[in-house]
Amino acid sequence: MRSWTDTLRFAFQPVVNLTTGGVAGLEILARPEAGDILAEARRDPELDGKLAVLAVRAAARRETLLPLHVNVFAGTLADLGGLTSLHSAVREAGRLPWEVTIDVVPPYTHVPHQALLEAVAELRGQGFRISADGVGDGDVPLRLLVDMSPDLVKLDASLLARPAAVRAMRALCDELGALLCVEGVETELQCAAALSAGAQLAQGELFAPPSRLPAADVYVPPRSPGDAAQPPSGPSVREFVRPAALLPATASAGQVRALLTGSSEVSGVLLVDADGVPVRSVHRSRFLLSMSGRYGHALYADRPAAKLGDVPRTVGIDATAWEVLDVVAVGSRDRTSDDVAVIDRYGRCVGVVRLADLVRALSETRVEEAAGLNPLTRLPGSDSITSEVDRRILDGRTFALSWLDVDHFKQVNDGAGFAAGDELIRSVGQALQHAATGNTRVGHIGGDDFLVLADPEGLVALAASVLDAPWTAGGLPVTLSLATVVCVPGSVVDHREAAACLAPLKKAAKSLSGTSWVVGRAGLPGYEIRRGSEVSTAQAG
CATH class of the missing domain: 3.10.580.10 (CBS-domain)
Known part of the structure; x- marks a missing residue:
């Protein structure tokens, strides 16, 4: 009489590194030829534990050296704890625990959270890596996800239709020190969406379907310029990790x-x-x-x-x-x-x-940055600033977005000549760059217009260093106008709303006489005049 193991086969699906295009690991998927063993395993922790052991042994028979992803139901971990049998199977296969990632699979409903967290801690102590699977399409509570502090979070591809949610999950992963993976990617558009939202890993039919033999090659669409823009500190090494021999x-x-x-x-x-x-x-x-x-x-x-x-x-x-x-x-x-x-x-x-x-990645980043620089000041354009604004909004950080320009700049060009006007713009840009410290970002959006993104506590020193300077063009005195909107968490949803809040403050600053500075708060009426005086005859430059 045949046992259920006689009708069980395993397939391997690559987990692809979107930065390098290489295979970062193999997820082992149970493929029963008869019956619904997976449904039984969901109800029977002992059976689920045996499936995990058989998955590791199946990988050993294929002699793959790639890191492995083994699925285990959350309820199984809460019931059985550290899965001693799995640890033994990994050692017997000649593998090391840190080469194996435990994909904790939903459902989480009715799973004792404390028991699950204790099991995760025990597995991590043995050296296993932990992945939270089925996020976005499952029932994992956000608080439990944070408490698990996984090494990897796997999102369902359906969430790509809501890029803000994916970006938010990337921000959470960065906070937890985890990588973000999108599962079920089937089209190049989905792959591009995963990249632009910040995912570092992905798997799905687009790259390679599950197969009885581990895939040696995978298809990864070529990256478009601007995909997955990196913060100024440089991309994280996590995005380039390859399996080690x-x-x-x-x-x-x-x-x-x-x-x-x-x-x-x-x-x-x-x-x-x-x-x-x-x-x-x-x-x-x-x-x-x-x-x-x-x-x-x-x-x-x-x-x-x-x-x-x-x-x-x-x-x-x-x-x-x-x-x-x-x-x-x-x-x-x-x-x-x-x-x-x-x-x-x-x-x-x-x-x-x-x-x-x-x-390769750093050179591509530099080329993309260079292409976006203003040829006059060598400062980035508005895209660099607005993407950083969105990042800070997702991070829940308070920030100050400022707009600065030269008053009556057309008259400056007409009176002193365009060469003197260009030199003035370059000098203002250099002054802003010199004053930019810490997390401050400066952008030149064209003409005499600049954007500055800074922490609120650094505003006074930055404004003083630029506004106190005696600006001239062709020997003629020149004044500047500065408008700032302070955005606290929840006051704006994206950079467009922040810019909309800044627009009336810009108009108010231009209505003042002399060098001016107006500060307002997103979502609140009114503003504070910190520089300049009100005169009815003031004209916008």
Whole structure:
């Protein structure tokens, strides 16, 4: 008589890194040929635990070295706790717990939250990574999601129709130190929407369908300029992490050689201790060169591979791409092509980053930034400021958005000449840049108009540094007008509403005599005149 395991098969679906285009992991999906075992597993924690163990064993039979994603119902974790059998199966398969992500699957209704959190903590203590699955289409409470503090959040693709919600989830993930993945991506439009909303990972039929054999290649649509604009501090290293080829620190040179020659995609091997901490780094070309020399194989094959390795280069999971480049720049030139190990807060290796991926992404970012710079002042345009405004709104931060221009600028050009006018604009732009400290952003939106985004506490010093300067053009005195709207959380929904609140303040500032500054608050009537005097004959410039 056939058992239910005889009719059970497993399929693998790639989890794709949208930045590098590489496969970041494989989700193992149960595919029963008869009966509804998954529905039974939802009601039976013991059965669900057995499915997780069988999934790991199925992956081991396929000899895949990629990180694995294993689905487990939330109710199973709350009932069984740390899944000792899964931990044993991972070890027996020759894998390390931190190479396995537990996808916690809904429903969460009627699941004891405290028991679930204790199980998650136990799994994390064993080294497993945690993913919150089915967010957006499931019933995971937001408070529980925060308390779980997952390493990865998986959103349903249906949420892409609500980009504000996806951006908000990206902001939450950044706060939790998690990556954001979109599941069920089927079209290039959905992929572009996921990128623009800030998702770093994705999976779905577009990239590769679930298959009995792990996919070696996936399709990733080419990125359009401006996709997933990065904050000024540089993209996070999380977005470039590739799976690492790991072997125990005691591995022989022969074992390393077998791993390298078995896959052309492996550029190096990291030797890790029992806790998953990198201790040596073996570079593909240098290692194979040593092994292929005269007597190389005879000399080294049975010796510890660590003798042919180097001290690993490491960065924390919270590092930026620029910080990785700083690490690469230190040391000898022959190691510039080495993979850099990415480690978590326990020092365990969670993957590697390649220099080529970083250079490509950073150069694309610089080209896009350069294309958006004003040719006169070399300052970014309004898009840079408005996207940062939206980011601060999503983060729930108070900010001050200011508009500044030169009074009667047409008369300045007519009287002093356009060259003097251009020089004045350049000087004002340089003064704003020099005054911009911390989180302040300055943009030139054309002509004599500038936008400034700053924290409210920095406003007075910034305004004084620019408004107190004795501005002239062609020997003639010139005055400036500054209008500021302070936006507290909840007062505006996006940059368009913030700009609408700023418009009447700009008109008020232009109605004042001399250098002026008007400050208002979004959603509240009236404004405060901090510079300038009211005269009925004042004309807008």
